[in-house]
Amino acid sequence: QVQLVESGGGLVQTGGSLRLSCAASGRTFSTYGLGWFRQAPGKERAFVAAISWSGGSTYYADFVKGRFTISRDNAKNTVYLQMNSLKPEDTAVYYCAVRGGGSSYYTRGSYNYWGQGTQVTVSS
Numbered sequence: 608q609v610q611l612v613e614s615g616g617g618l619v620q621t622g623g624s625l626r627l628s629c630a631a632s633g634r635t636f637s638t639y640g641l642g643w644f645r646q647a648p649g650k651e652r653a654f655v656a657a658i659s660w661s662g663g664s665t666y667y668a669d670f671v672k673g674r675f676t677i678s679r680d681n682a683k684n685t686v687y688l689q690m691n692s693l694k695p696e697d698t699a700v701y702y703c704a705v706r707g708g709g710s711s712y713y714t715r716g717s718y719n720y721w722g723q724g725t726q727v728t729v730s731s
Contacts, residue, residue: 609633609705609720616701616725619693623729627688629703629722636684637661640706642718643677643688645699645727652702656688657712666712693729700724 615627629641642657656677657666665677676689686703706712707719 609639611703611705611720611722613701613703613722613725616727618728618730620730621694623693624689624691625693625727627690627701627703627725627727629686629688631684631686631705634705637681640712641677641679641686642666642704642706642712643686643701644704644715644718645697645701646724647696647699650699652715654713654715655701657706658686659712668713690727693727695729695731698727698729700726 610632611629613629619625638660640659643655644652645655646652654668655671656675658677658679662679674692679686702724703722704718705720706717709717711717
């Protein structure tokens with residue numbers, strides 16, 4: 608069992624930055640990969656970024672490459688999502704999730720624990 612709590616969302620202007628945090632408790636943090644997903648109103652939850660258990664491998668959706676950076680601090684049981692050059696289309700609820708298995712970091716079905724989400728709103 609893993610509990611996840613996201614924080615760091617808010618309202619920002621186009622071109623601004625935010626850093627999301629996701630604090631985990633329960634299972635040993637350094638044993639699993641983590642991902643960030645987002646869900647905009649009326650749309651399905653979509654993959655944003657993921658990181659392996661060691662932090663040695665990262666994965667990004669094409670629409671955030673070069674703008675977002677995922678990282679983790681295993682000593683603090685926390686994963687981060689640094690978001691730069693934000694656009695109005697980045698507006699969504701952002702969720703972190705624990706990768707439970709499966710071959711792909713990119714698919715929602717590979718994740719089995721989810722946080723409650725944090726709202727990110729980018730104004731134009």
